[in-house]
Amino acid sequence: MTEEEFDAFYATAFPRLTGQLYAFTGDHGEAQDVVQEAFVRAWDRRRDFLAEGAPEAWIRTVAMRLAVSRWRRARRWLELVRREPPVEHAPGPDPERAVLVEALRRIPEAQRMAVVLHHLCDLSVEEVASETGAPVGTVKARLSRGRAALARELAPGEGAKEDGRVR
Numbered sequence: 067m068t069e070e071e072f073d074a075f076y077a078t079a080f081p082r083l084t085g086q087l088y089a090f091t092g093d094h095g096e097a098q099d100v101v102q103e104a105f106v107r108a109w110d111r112r113r114d115f116l117a118e119g120a121p122e123a124w125i126r127t128v129a130m131r132l133a134v135s136r137w138r139r140a141r142r143w144l145e146l147v148r149r150e151p152p153v154e155h156a157p158g159p160d161p162e163r164a165v166l167v168e169a170l171r172r173i174p175e176a177q178r179m180a181v182v183l184h185h186l187c188d189l190s191v192e193e194v195a196s197e198t199g200a201p202v203g204t205v206k207a208r209l210s211r212g213r214a215a216l217a218r219e220l221a222p223g224e225g226a227k228e229d230g231r232v233r
Contacts, residue, residue, distance in 0.1 A: 067121070072112045076105055079122050083129060090182045091133050092171040093148075100136065104128040126187065127197050130179065169219035177212030180205055 067075070080101060087097035104125045170178050176198075183194045184205075195205045 067112045069112070072109070075121065079125065080105070083122065083126055086126060086182060086187050087129050087133060089167060089170060089186045090130060090178065092167045096133065096136070097129075100129040100132040101125070103132055123189075123193070123197055126183075134175070165220065169216055172219055173212055173215040176200075177208045177215060180208035181212040181216065184209055 083101045083104075084094075084097050087101055088094050091097050091100070107128055108121065108125055170181065173181070179198060180194055180200075183189045183197060184191065189197065191202055191205050191209070194200075194209075195202045198205065200208070
């Protein structure tokens with residue numbers, strides 16, 4: 067992939083990947099950071115990037131792994147930062163999207179990843195299995211459990227208690 071092709075790929079894929087990672091992380095700034103870092107890592111591989119066949123999937127996988135690593139390393143720091151009000155006044159997401167992202171944050175990570183990849187990234191079950199390294203049957207089970215958990219979270223009056231825990 068030439069520099070010009072990479073630039074064009076970046077321009078079209080960055081917003082889409084950022085949206086997908088936002089659904090996964092629940093934090094738009096964090097989503098932008100991990101997608102950007104994934105593109106930086108891809109830059110060194112750009113010459114043989116198209117030969118791999120799925121550059122966007124590669125970047126999405128790297129970005130998701132970076133997000134998980136950041137969560138593990140900086141959990142305490144993120145909790146403190148998220149308590150601070152945002153410095154800039156930026157328009158927030160629409161209420162329905164905010165409710166969905168909050169519900170996604172409350173389901174287990176493996177289920178959340180499967181649901182985001184399948185339903186928001188429009189990947190087939192087989193593609194989700196390939197990206198996550200899980201067997202197809204496991205992905206199907208995670209999708210089923212994830213959809214059921216989301217249904218409980220999103221049901222009016224049924225989902226979360228005031229402290230955010232599922233009944």
